[in-house]
Amino acid sequence: QQQVKQSPQSLIVQKGGISIINCAYENTAFDYFPWYQQFPGKGPALLIAIRPDVSEKKEGRFTISFNKSAKQFSLHIMDSQPGDSATYFCAAFSGYALNFGKGTSLLVTP
Amino acid sequence: DADVTQTPRNRITKTGKRIMLECSQTKGHDRMYWYRQDPGLGLRLIYYSFDVKDINKGEISDGYSVSRQAQAKFSLSLESAIPNQTALYFCATGRRGLEGYTFGSGTRLTVV
Numbered sequence: 001q002q003q004v005k006q007s008p009q010s011l012i013v014q015k016g017g018i019s020i021i022n023c024a025y026e027n028t029a030f031d032y033f034p035w036y037q038q039f040p041g042k043g044p045a046l047l048i049a050i051r052p053d054v055s056e057k058k059e060g061r062f063t064i065s066f067n068k069s070a071k072q073f074s075l076h077i078m079d080s081q082p083g084d085s086a087t088y089f090c091a092a093f094s095g096y097a098l099n100f101g102k103g104t105s106l107l108v109t110p
Numbered sequence: 111d112a113d114v115t116q117t118p119r120n121r122i123t124k125t126g127k128r129i130m131l132e133c134s135q136t137k138g139h140d141r142m143y144w145y146r147q148d149p150g151l152g153l154r155l156i157y158y159s160f161d162v163k164d165i166n167k168g169e170i171s172d173g174y175s176v177s178r179q180a181q182a183k184f185s186l187s188l189e190s191a192i193p194n195q196t197a198l199y200f201c202a203t204g205r206r207g208l209e210g211y212t213f214g215s216g217t218r219l220t221v222v
Contacts, residue, residue, distance in 0.1 A: 009150070043216050097143060100154075
């Protein structure tokens with residue numbers, strides 16, 4: 001069964017807007033939560049990651065918000081740009097491997 | 111050169127054929143993984159290996175086998191390919207204490 005649930009499946013945002021992608025998990029043993037960005041024809045690339053002892057992490061326009069009690073975390077992309085158009089995957093590390101969400105296809109329109 | 115190299119990039123094969131997908135890495139990582147990507151299903155773990163003598167099944171290992179020929183090489187085999195194994199296959203590497211992976215560029219496999 002899917003251990004990490006991701007929504008929405010697709011997202012359209014205007015240039016300059018905020019893109020928000022949400023993920024939820026059940027296994028409290030997960031201890032590392034990365035986000036990956038994938039462009040067509042490429043492998044996923046690590047974008048930003050957070051550990052459960054931190055509630056927020058920001059790198060440039062990308063922010064992860066983490067709610068340990070709700071077992072949820074989200075990716076916020078501020079000032080979204082057409083170059084951010086890609087598929088985004090959340091994931092959770094179980095101690096031996098990453099468990100991925102189903103992905104969100106983001107389109108940023110000019 | 112890419113840190114994680116997958117060959118071939120694209121492959122079309124017939125039902126029932128044996129096929130091998132290869133992965134090599136120059137990262138010096140001890141852990142290697144094979145994932146399968148299908149539209150709308152995300153990335154699902156097929157097999158993983160923590161060193162040459164440590165091979166483990168993932169969530170969807172049926173119909174697949176792997177070989178860790180060296181620390182830097184990890185191959186995925188489909189013994190008798192079937193159409194529902196048509197997918198994008200990714201190799202990834204990691205190391206203990208560094209949970210973020212480095213992915214290869216993928217192999218697009220089509221079974222007809």
